[in-house]
Amino acid sequence: GNFIKVEDNNPGYKLDNFCIPKHYEEDLKRVLVPAGLVADRVERVALDIVQDFQEEPIVALCVLKGGYKFFTDLLDRIKQLNSHRNKSVPLAVDFIRLKSYVDDKSSGQIEVIGGDSLENLKGKNVLVVEDIIDTGNTMMKLLSLLKAVEPKTIKVASLLVKRTPKSVGYRPDYTGFEIPDIFIVGYALDYNEYFRDLNHICEINEAGKVKYAT
Numbered sequence: 001g002n003f004i005k006v007e008d009n010n011p012g013y014k015l016d017n018f019c020i021p022k023h024y025e026e027d028l029k030r031v032l033v034p035a036g037l038v039a040d041r042v043e044r045v046a047l048d049i050v051q052d053f054q055e056e057p058i059v060a061l062c063v064l065k066g067g068y069k070f071f072t073d074l075l076d077r078i079k080q081l082n083s084h085r086n087k088s089v090p091l092a093v094d095f096i097r098l099k100s101y102v103d104d105k106s107s108g109q110i111e112v113i114g115g116d117s118l119e120n121l122k123g124k125n126v127l128v129v130e131d132i133i134d135t136g137n138t139m140m141k142l143l144s145l146l147k148a149v150e151p152k153t154i155k156v157a158s159l160l161v162k163r164t165p166k167s168v169g170y171r172p173d174y175t176g177f178e179i180p181d182i183f184i185v186g187y188a189l190d191y192n193e194y195f196r197d198l199n200h201i202c203e204i205n206e207a208g209k210v211k212y213a214t
């Protein structure tokens, strides 16, 4: 499908050309995707989704914690389209929390934390909304859990897909950006729970990895 490819040799942007929270200015290398560009790309992903779904109802499933910014921004855009077009897509929401990263590495174990049972997704059109597909292990686990409750359809939207040799090869139905094999933070993506309060998608630096290491 479509996506904006951020090339490996993309220099990104200097931090001092953007508004960066003071408490993080020593911990970041550069801005990779500014919040404004994220917003513009999300607007188009929302259009692609509503055009595909026509008037079919969707249950949007937010993959917490990292997916929450993309989830809220994407659904805001879908709601806007619903209000301004002659066709609308009924929306319901659900949440699941999955955790596997410690520091900048997947632990290999996908922990399912909280969230009401997925049973109520049976027979529904589920749109999984995620922040990033890196190894793909989280999504593979989630898809196996979802298939067990027999939804009508499953589509996956991920803001980011990382080009990495660690990937199992999974590709979502909707992708915002394809990015290099670096650890990024911001826009709800974290490093040990830090940087979720950063608007721009940035590359963490070594000082930041040390400062916030477990």
Ligand SMILES: O=P(O)(O)OC[C@H]1O[C@H](OP(=O)(O)OP(=O)(O)O)[C@H](O)[C@@H]1O
Pocket (backbone or CB within 6 Å): 063, 064, 065, 066, 067, 098, 099, 100, 101, 106, 130, 131, 132, 133, 134, 135, 136, 137, 138, 139, 189, 190
């Ligand atoms: O494709 P993968 O290698 O599985 O990595 C992607 C997943 O890892 C991160 O979640 P994390 O475990 O950090 O939990 P969080 O969403 O609460 O930050 C990210 O939000 C994705 O859910």
Ligand SMILES: Oc1ncnc2c1N=NC2
Pocket (backbone or CB within 6 Å): 101, 132, 133, 134, 135, 182, 183, 184, 185, 189, 190, 191
């Ligand atoms: O680059 C990343 N930044 C934050 N969180 C995750 C990343 N890749 N998998 C999970």
Ligand SMILES: [Mg+2]
Pocket (backbone or CB within 6 Å): 063, 064, 065, 066, 067, 098, 099
């Ligand atoms: Mg996550």
Ligand SMILES: [Mg+2]
Pocket (backbone or CB within 6 Å): 066, 101, 189, 190, 191, 192
């Ligand atoms: Mg995380």
